[in-house]
Amino acid sequence: MPSLVTSRNAPASKGFSRVNSFKREWDDDVVPSGGAGSRGRPLVQHSSQEIVEWSPSPPRIKQKIATAPVPTPHNALETAADRRRKAILAAMNENTASTSTSTAGSSLHTIASSLGSSSRHAPLPLFPSAQREPPKSSFPELPPTIALDSKKRALPWNADIAQVSLMWLFCIAHCYRSTKAARHDSTGSEGSSKSSKKTGSTSSRPTKATISIKQKVSLSAEQQKVLSLVVDEGKNVFFTGSAGTGKSVLLREIIRSLQKKFATSPDAVAVTASTGIAACNIGGVTLHSFGGVGLALDPADKLVAKLKKNKKGAARWLRTKVLIIDESKLPHSARCLAYLRSIHGGC
Numbered sequence: 001m002p003s004l005v006t007s008r009n010a011p012a013s014k015g016f017s018r019v020n021s022f023k024r025e026w027d028d029d030v031v032p033s034g035g036a037g038s039r040g041r042p043l044v045q046h047s048s049q050e051i052v053e054w055s056p057s058p059p060r061i062k063q064k065i066a067t068a069p070v071p072t073p074h075n076a077l078e079t080a081a082d083r084r085r086k087a088i089l090a091a092m093n094e095n096t097a098s099t100s101t102s103t104a105g106s107s108l109h110t111i112a113s114s115l116g117s118s119s120r121h122a123p124l125p126l127f128p129s130a131q132r133e134p135p136k137s138s139f140p141e142l143p144p145t146i147a148l149d150s151k152k153r154a155l156p157w158n159a160d161i162a163q164v165s166l167m168w169l170f171c172i173a174h175c176y177r178s179t180k181a182a183r184h185d186s187t188g189s190e191g192s193s194k195s196s197k198k199t200g201s202t203s204s205r206p207t208k209a210t211i212s213i214k215q216k217v218s219l220s221a222e223q224q225k226v227l228s229l230v231v232d233e234g235k236n237v238f239f240t241g242s243a244g245t246g247k248s249v250l251l252r253e254i255i256r257s258l259q260k261k262f263a264t265s266p267d268a269v270a271v272t273a274s275t276g277i278a279a280c281n282i283g284g285v286t287l288h289s290f291g292g293v294g295l296a297l298d299p300a301d302k303l304v305a306k307l308k309k310n311k312k313g314a315a316r317w318l319r320t321k322v323l324i325i326d327e328s329k330l331p332h333s334a335r336c337l338a339y340l341r342s343i344h345g346g347c
C-alpha cells in the first residue's frame with residue numbers, strides 16, 4: 001500500500017527531520033512504478049500524517065504498431081511476404097516488358113495469381129485487370145540478364161565444328177612452336193660451343209681444361225727412356241711397375257707418339273689389352289678380338305694356318321707395325337710374340 005508521508009506536519013519524535021523528505025511505504029503486492037502509478041488500493045490514513053491520494057495508472061493495453069498503409073487496392077491485410085513477392089514480380093514484369101510488352105502482362109498476371117493462391121490470404125492480383133501496365137515499384141532493378149545472354153562467352157561445346165577445329169589447330173600449332181623453340185635452344189647451345197671451338201674463343205672451357213690437363217703431363221727420366229726406346233728406336237719393350245708409378249700415363253704418351261709417327265697409316269699401331277676394361281682405359285680392343293683366331297690355345301703354326309683362312313684378320317695383322325698389349329701377363333706376351341713372328345715369317 002503506497003502512502004506518501006510528508007515531514008512538514010510530522011512530529012520530530014516520529015523520526016522525521018525538518019528537511020523536505022518524505023517516507024514512502026509499500027505493500028508487498030503493489031509494484032511501484034514511479035509517477036505512472038500502481039494498481040490502486042484504498043489509502044491508509046494515519047492520524048498524524050497528511051494523506052496524499054495516489055491515483056493508480058491506467059492499465060497497459062497492447063497496442064499494435066501503426067504501419068504505413070500499403071497501397072493494395074483489394075487486400076488491406078497484406079503481409080510483408082506478400083509485399084516482397086509483389087515487388088519481385090513487379091521487377092520481373094518490368095524486365096520482360098522491355099522485350100515483349102504485348103504478352104508480358106497476361107503471363108505475369110497468371111504467375112501472380114498462381115503465387116497468390118498459395119498464400120494464406122486471398123489471391124493477390126499483380127495489378128488491376130483494367131491496368132495492364134505493371135505498377136512502378138521501389139524495388140531495386142534487377143540486372144539485365146536477357147541483355148547479358150548475348151555477351152556470354154562462347155564455350156567449345158556450344159560452338160560449331162569449324163570453331164572447335166580452329167581452336168584445336170591453334171593449340172597444336174602453339175605446342176609445336178614451343179617444342180621447336182626448346183629444341184632450337186638446346187641445339188643452339190651446342191652449336192655455339194662448336195662454333196666457339198672452331199673460332200677458338202675463350203668460352204670453350206672444356207677444351208681449355210683438356211688441353212691444360214694434357215700440358216701438365218711431364219714424363220720422368222725413366223718414362224722418357226722407355227718412350228724413346230719404343231718410338232725412336234723401335235725396340236720391343238716390356239715395362240712394368242707397382243701401382244701408381246705412371247704406367248698408364250707412359251703408355252698413353254707412347255700411343256700418341258706412335259700415332260704421330262705413323263700418321264699416314266692409321267692401322268700401323270694396334271692398341272690391345274688382355275681384358276676389356278684395360279682396353280677401354282687406353283682406347284683399344286682385347287687381344288683376342290684383334291687376333292682373329294679365337295682363344296688362340298693352339299700352337300703358333302696352327303694359328304697361322306687358321307689365320308690364313310681369315311683374310312680380314314690376316315690383313316689387319318700385316319698392316320700392324322706396332323702391337324701394344326696393356327695389362328699383359330708374361331706367358332701370354334711370350335706366346336703372342338712367337339705367334340707374331342710366325343705370322344710375319346709365314347706370310
Ligand SMILES: Nc1ncnc2c1ncn2[C@@H]1O[C@H](COP(=O)(O)OP(=O)(O)OP(=O)(O)O)[C@@H](O)[C@H]1O
Pocket residue numbers: 216217218219220223241242243244245246247248249250
Ligand atoms: N709423368 C707424369 N706426370 C704427371 N702425372 C703423372 C705422371 N706419371 C704418373 N702421373 C700420375 O700418377 C697417377 C698414377 O698414374 P697411373 O695411373 O699411370 O699409374 P699406373 O701405374 O697406371 O697405376 P695402375 O697400375 O694402378 O693402373 C696418375 O694420377 C697420374 O696422373
